[in-house]
Amino acid sequence: MTQHTLFVCVLCRPSEVNQNPHEAIAGQSLFNHLSEGLESCEWRESIHLQPVRCMGACSRSCVVTFAAPGKLTFVLSELSPTKSVPELLKFSEQYIACADGKVPYKERPEAVKKGIHAVLPALPSSTPALNVEQL
Ligand code: FES
Numbered sequence: 001m002t003q004h005t006l007f008v009c010v011l012c013r014p015s016e017v018n019q020n021p022h023e024a025i026a027g028q029s030l031f032n033h034l035s036e037g038l039e040s041c042e043w044r045e046s047i048h049l050q051p052v053r054c055m056g057a058c059s060r061s062c063v064v065t066f067a068a069p070g071k072l073t074f075v076l077s078e079l080s081p082t083k084s085v086p087e088l089l090k091f092s093e094q095y096i097a098c099a100d101g102k103v104p105y106k107e108r109p110e111a112v113k114k115g116i117h118a119v120l121p122a123l124p125s126s127t128p129a130l131n132v133e134q135l
Contacts, residue, residue: 001045001046002068002069002070002096003046003047003048003065003068003069004046004047004048004067004068004069004092004095005047005048005049005065005066005067005068005072006034006047006048006049006052006064006065006066006088007048007050007052007064007066007067008027008030008034008049008052008053008062008063008064009027009051009052009053009055009061009062009063009064010025010027010028010031010052010053010061011025011027011028011053011054011058012015012025012026012027012030012053012058012061012062013025013026013027013061014026014061020031020079025099026061026062026081027062027063027081029081029082030062030064030080030081030082030084030085031049031099033053033081033082033085033113034047034049034085034088034089036094037085037086037089037115038089038092039095041089041092043079043092043093043096044084046096047092047096051090052082055075057075057077057087057117060077060078060117061077061078061079061080062079062080062081062084063075063076063117064076064079064088065077066091066095066101068095068101069122069123069133070100070101070122070123071095071098071099071100071101071102071122072100072101072102072119072120072122073118073119073120073121073122074095074096074101074112074116074118075116075117075118075120076088076111076112076115076116076117077115077117078114078115078117079111079115079117079122080111083111084115086109087109087110087111087112088111088112090109091103091108091109091112092116094102094107094108100122101122124132
């Protein structure tokens with residue numbers, strides 16, 4: 001069974017203009033909501049929720065990344081820590097079910113369509129060894 005990973009930046013914060021110091025960090029809040037949401041998903045064993053400390057898109061919080069061997073990698077940004085959760089869970093299920101991870105654009109939830117930050121090709125299953133003379 002392919003193992004899928006949903007990386008969630010737990011340090012993401014909205015811009016300082018709207019930041020309330022008494023609120024939980026937005027990224028941590030998103031992680032917590034996703035974790036709770038996954039509890040009720042039949043396919044939860046197929047995806048690992050992984051907290052990370054920054055993915056380099058700090059000005060576009062919140063940020064998550066979907067990755068799996070042999071599949072496209074999706075980096076999503078500008079996600080709401082609460083409103084995006086149902087759509088991220090839906091996309092998780094779609095991503096798991098799709099052999100190459102390329103969920104048809106029309107079928108992607110709106111938060112995913114709007115939040116695309118980067119889509120990276122799948123890594124080759126085996127990397128050819130470099131010849132020393134090529135270096
Ligand atoms: S703090 Fe979240 S991407 Fe940098």
